Amino acid sequence: MVLRLLEESTFLRSLFENVSDAILVVDKDGTVTGANAAFEKMTGWSAAEVIGHGELCDICRGVATCSEESTCVECFSKKSSVSSFEMQVRTRDGKEIPVVASSTRLPEIGHGALVLILRDMSEQQRAQRERHQRQLTRNVIEAQEAERKRISRDLHDGIGQALFSIMVGLKVVNQLDLDPAMREHLDEVQKLTAKTLDEVKNMSVQLRPSALDDLGLVPAVRSYAKGYQHTFGIRAQVEVQGKGRRYRSEVETAVYRIYQEAMINVAKYAQTEEVIVRLHDTGDLLELIVEDRGVGFDPENIRVQGTGLGLFGMRERADLIGGKVDLISVPGKGTTVRVTVPVQEEEASV
Numbered sequence: 001m002v003l004r005l006l007e008e009s010t011f012l013r014s015l016f017e018n019v020s021d022a023i024l025v026v027d028k029d030g031t032v033t034g035a036n037a038a039f040e041k042m043t044g045w046s047a048a049e050v051i052g053h054g055e056l057c058d059i060c061r062g063v064a065t066c067s068e069e070s071t072c073v074e075c076f077s078k079k080s081s082v083s084s085f086e087m088q089v090r091t092r093d094g095k096e097i098p099v100v101a102s103s104t105r106l107p108e109i110g111h112g113a114l115v116l117i118l119r120d121m122s123e124q125q126r127a128q129r130e131r132h133q134r135q136l137t138r139n140v141i142e143a144q145e146a147e148r149k150r151i152s153r154d155l156h157d158g159i160g161q162a163l164f165s166i167m168v169g170l171k172v173v174n175q176l177d178l179d180p181a182m183r184e185h186l187d188e189v190q191k192l193t194a195k196t197l198d199e200v201k202n203m204s205v206q207l208r209p210s211a212l213d214d215l216g217l218v219p220a221v222r223s224y225a226k227g228y229q230h231t232f233g234i235r236a237q238v239e240v241q242g243k244g245r246r247y248r249s250e251v252e253t254a255v256y257r258i259y260q261e262a263m264i265n266v267a268k269y270a271q272t273e274e275v276i277v278r279l280h281d282t283g284d285l286l287e288l289i290v291e292d293r294g295v296g297f298d299p300e301n302i303r304v305q306g307t308g309l310g311l312f313g314m315r316e317r318a319d320l321i322g323g324k325v326d327l328i329s330v331p332g333k334g335t336t337v338r339v340t341v342p343v344q345e346e347e348a349s350v
């Protein structure tokens with residue numbers, strides 16, 4: 001019998017000291033009478049510092065409710081037991097950490113001691129906030145792409161088609177027997193209409209090229225390089241290795257936008273006459289490289305010349321599709337932007 005009791009108390013002490021949840025015992029007046037090793041680890045307060053000296057209210061920063069982070073209304077210590085609630089605990093170095101707690105009243109010990117079991121939720125809350133943030137970013141990007149697609153199609157099919165009809169009409173009129181002054185005027189209007197149509201088509205492609213949706217990443221990359229060469233006078237050489245296949249729409253969009261941003265950066269800052277684009281598909285990895293031998297910059301100390309969101313946006317887009325962006329730049333030597341995205345064989349071909 002004596003041995004059983006001894007075993008039981010050893011077991012309970014061992015349990016108290018070794019569980020991963022923090023345990024705090026307070027007497028009926030709120031003075032701390034016990035704290036285990038997990039409590040010391042979680043809060044930084046040693047048991048010796050709090051037992052007999054600390055008050056529950058010194059450590060507790062209140063109970064979280066739906067509307068407030070923490071409040072002392074309806075304090076759990078006034079109730080006999082509460083199975084699960086959220087509260088904030090003050091650590092020794094003044095931080096406040098969120099915990100999930102349960103409180104149990106033990107009537108036969110010290111006229112009603114209260115045992116609090118606390119589980120640190122900081123890591124879970126941080127992970128949840130991160131997941132929420134990523135979902136928000138994903139939603140914003142999706143909404144932006146959908147809107148760009150809609151405006152691009154409207155421009156192409158609406159204003160673009162109307163301008164084309166006007167051009168055909170002007171051509172017909174120009175075939176009539178007109179006096180020279182009138183013909184000269186009409187030629188001007190025709191030229192202006194053709195230029196406006198080009199601009200509208202260009203805007204439509206810039207917003208979202210239909211090639212990306214209809215034909216996929218490789219044709220869209222090639223087609224952009226062609227237009228880029230024409231617009232900026234920078235030779236854009238595209239080298240493709242591997243199958244020219246389709247990828248998930250979000251992968252195609254993200255890689256295309258990263259490519260576009262890297263190419264625009266070359267045009268704006270690199271001061272070069274040539275850019276090399278490499279698209280490489282190894283079967284389970286898609287790699288896109290944009291390389292210039294221009295002025296380069298120090299990636300550790302970027303002197304932002306525009307709004308400075310481009311590189312950040314590239315990383316964010318890559319991250320959302322499970323990929324990553326590597327940036328190598330050396331002043332005087334040039335810049336290489338490399339995006340890699342894991343892709344699966346079966347996800348790809350359409």
Ligand SMILES: Nc1ncnc2c1ncn2[C@@H]1O[C@H](COP(=O)(O)OP(=O)(O)OP(=O)(O)O)[C@@H](O)[C@H]1O
Binds near residue numbers: 269303305335
């Ligand atoms: N290919 C490049 N060659 C030389 N400098 C570059 C190149 N790419 C980026 N940089 C430098 O890095 C800085 C940051 O680029 P980032 O794309 O993040 O911002 P930005 O182009 O300045 O603005 P935003 O992209 O938001 O319009 C640029 O301001 C520029 O100084």
Ligand SMILES: [Mg+2]
Binds near residue numbers: 261306
């Ligand atoms: Mg930029």
